[in-house]
Amino acid sequence: xxxVAQPEDQVNVAEGNPLTVKCTYSVSGxxxxxxxxxxxxxxxxxxxxxxxxxxxxxxxxxxxxxxxxSQTSFHLKKxxxxxxxxxxxxxxxxxxxxxxxxxxxxxLTVKP
Amino acid sequence: xxxxxxTPSHQVTQMGQEVILRCVPxxxxxxxxxxxxILGQKVEFLVSFYNNEISEKSEIxxxxxxxxxxxxxxxxxxxxxxxxxxxxxxxxxxRGLDSIYxxxxxxxxxLTVV
Numbered sequence: 431x432x433x434v435a436q437p438e439d440q441v442n443v444a445e446g447n448p449l450t451v452k453c454t455y456s457v458s459g460x461x462x463x464x465x466x467x468x469x470x471x472x473x474x475x476x477x478x479x480x481x482x483x484x485x486x487x488x489x490x491x492x493x494x495x496x497x498x499x500s501q502t503s504f505h506l507k508k509x510x511x512x513x514x515x516x517x518x519x520x521x522x523x524x525x526x527x528x529x530x531x532x533x534x535x536x537x538l539t540v541k542p
Numbered sequence: 543x544x545x546x547x548x549t550p551s552h553q554v555t556q557m558g559q560e561v562i563l564r565c566v567p568x569x570x571x572x573x574x575x576x577x578x579x580i581l582g583q584k585v586e587f588l589v590s591f592y593n594n595e596i597s598e599k600s601e602i603x604x605x606x607x608x609x610x611x612x613x614x615x616x617x618x619x620x621x622x623x624x625x626x627x628x629x630x631x632x633x634x635x636x637r638g639l640d641s642i643y644x645x646x647x648x649x650x651x652x653l654t655v656v
Contacts, residue, residue, distance in 0.1 A: 529598055530635075
């Protein structure tokens with residue numbers, strides 16, 4: 431069965447600094463990996479995905495994530511954080527044809 | 543861009559009452575899902591549905607829960623006798639047959655059991 435772990439409940443960064451939100455996964459086959467963002471009182475919004483190919487994937491709002499098979503990680507990154515990036519971020523994994531499973535979420539706070 | 547639509551956005555119900563949460567998935571999608579999120583916490587898988595039957599369900603999805611696709615467009619989640627701990631945000635999602643991508647989520651229904 432697939433599972434995903436987000437080791438940090440909370441990440442705090444200053445505006446303009448780079449940010450990283452960590453995610454590790456466990457699947458029996460090839461993973462499909464995703465990042466979703468949730469703003470207050472809103473639904474889940476797709477950010478980016480890794481299916482195959484280039485290990486560095488780029489997504490919405492300047493976010494990117496790097497797939498590392500040897501470390502079974504898929505960390506979310508952004509070179510320069512904005513205050514408006516403050517939200518709850520969820521990593522998710524599927525192993526085809528399995529269903530999607532989410533991590534516990536990481537609350538990102540970007541301070542001015 | 544196609545959307546998954548959920549109604550109502552917020553429902554308040556008394557403990558012990560039945561509730562039905564409604565979802566209209568994207569029209570050409572074939573796989574349907576319900577997830578729930580207790581306020582600000584983890585997004586938990588409840589159930590997946592394909593070809594008019596449940597494909598997989600979690601331990602949360604006990605006999606109090608049921609799903610149905612009554613008319614080919616709606617996908618409903620019924621909770622027969624609500625408990626206080628059922629208070630959560632419930633998200634519906636769907637995906638297409640050939641999709642290897644993520645799911646498209648609705649904006650959720652906030653269920654409050656009092």
